[in-house]
Amino acid sequence: MNFELTEDQLLIQEMVREFAATEVAPIAAEIDRDHRFPAELIPKMAKLNIMGVPFPEEYGGAGADNVSYAVVLEELARVCASTAIIVSGHTSLATWPIFEFGTPAQKEKYARKLADGTMLGAFALTEPGAGTDAAAGKATAELVGDDYVLNGSKIFITNGAHADLFIVTAMTNPAAGTRGISAFVVDKDAPGLSVGEEEHKMGIKASSTTPLYFSDCHIPKEALLGQEGKGFKIAMATLDGGRIGVAAQALGIAQGALDAAIAYAKERVQFGKPIGTLQAIQWMLADMATEIDAARLLVYRAAWYEDNGLPYGIASSMAKLFASETATRVAGKAIQIHGGYGYTESYPVERAYRDAKVTELYEGTSEVQRMVIAGSLLR
Ligand code: CAA
Numbered sequence: 001m002n003f004e005l006t007e008d009q010l011l012i013q014e015m016v017r018e019f020a021a022t023e024v025a026p027i028a029a030e031i032d033r034d035h036r037f038p039a040e041l042i043p044k045m046a047k048l049n050i051m052g053v054p055f056p057e058e059y060g061g062a063g064a065d066n067v068s069y070a071v072v073l074e075e076l077a078r079v080c081a082s083t084a085i086i087v088s089g090h091t092s093l094a095t096w097p098i099f100e101f102g103t104p105a106q107k108e109k110y111a112r113k114l115a116d117g118t119m120l121g122a123f124a125l126t127e128p129g130a131g132t133d134a135a136a137g138k139a140t141a142e143l144v145g146d147d148y149v150l151n152g153s154k155i156f157i158t159n160g161a162h163a164d165l166f167i168v169t170a171m172t173n174p175a176a177g178t179r180g181i182s183a184f185v186v187d188k189d190a191p192g193l194s195v196g197e198e199e200h201k202m203g204i205k206a207s208s209t210t211p212l213y214f215s216d217c218h219i220p221k222e223a224l225l226g227q228e229g230k231g232f233k234i235a236m237a238t239l240d241g242g243r244i245g246v247a248a249q250a251l252g253i254a255q256g257a258l259d260a261a262i263a264y265a266k267e268r269v270q271f272g273k274p275i276g277t278l279q280a281i282q283w284m285l286a287d288m289a290t291e292i293d294a295a296r297l298l299v300y301r302a303a304w305y306e307d308n309g310l311p312y313g314i315a316s317s318m319a320k321l322f323a324s325e326t327a328t329r330v331a332g333k334a335i336q337i338h339g340g341y342g343y344t345e346s347y348p349v350e351r352a353y354r355d356a357k358v359t360e361l362y363e364g365t366s367e368v369q370r371m372v373i374a375g376s377l378l379r
Contacts, residue, residue: 042086069248089207094114101225122159
């Protein structure tokens, strides 16, 4: 067993840490305050292969492993959770399923442009009446001649207003339950597709989250991803990897909050000495660091399982469950250490606290992760 990152993984970590410090950290508070999608970061990240970390170099990716990808998301989220989810939604939820399930023609058309960051992707599963119960979606896709015709709506789509393509699930056979759901690759310009207004969220405010509306939206039948009726399994398999991404994002948020709390504990003087000399503060820092370490082990293990061809769905759910709840707890303690200052926008920990919460919600709530884990225990 080896707990160290490899030389290649360390090089990627160093590169992204440097990028995050010089290009992302300086704008992180501003893009959060202004709810501004940092479009200017996408070409910069693309240049460093950050938009396609785990995909082959011949397709424009970095040709790196999933542990490296987790490290990349962690480093981005350490300074800006919005930037991390832009990359994670694009990579895990849109690019991965095309590499995994796409036809040669779909790969030819999209895979390179997604992996090299020329195109931005998004994933559209959730509907107003189908969140945790993802199979309850009402959107339909009917084969009419050479086209599928999509009708219905999707909500909470990460990258919604900026994506060039969407992986969309819709019912092709409503009588067949989950086996009647199919997945499609839909171009943003498909006639009959419109993108709705941005959500006003508690955190990750610089990421785009919109509904999508399909009104007799015609897409060619070649847009089917995988086989008809396999869309639910494709979505679930996609989320197995996506959840490692969210777990890595949560880990980065937690680490960023701990970094800020340590710096503050050293500099803030009360009772004539730095508050870091007080045991009340030391115990909080110790608990935070320990939980982060445990989360990191779970996150890297899940990614390592994926890299090594092992089943990783349960490991991914465990990593997301623990890392996301850790992020919320750690960010809360980081505010506590900062006292009243931590509750203001002058310090990054209030943003970390707001950003952490969503990691317990999207790509399956903590309750969904517990359902998945418990299901595997009782099978
Ligand atoms: N991989 C492959 N197949 C899977 C699977 C997986 N991980 N999990 C389930 N399946 C298959 C099952 O084997 C079953 O197949 P058969 O028909 O052959 O038996 C089929 O899918 C149905 O499985 P279940 O009966 O377990 O499905 P369910 O309806 O009970 O749902 C659930 C289970 C875990 C609750 C699921 O609905 C779920 O994960 N819900 C949460 C959805 C979610 O995470 N949404 C996030 C939206 S995306 C988002 O947030 C992205 C963003 O923008 C950031």
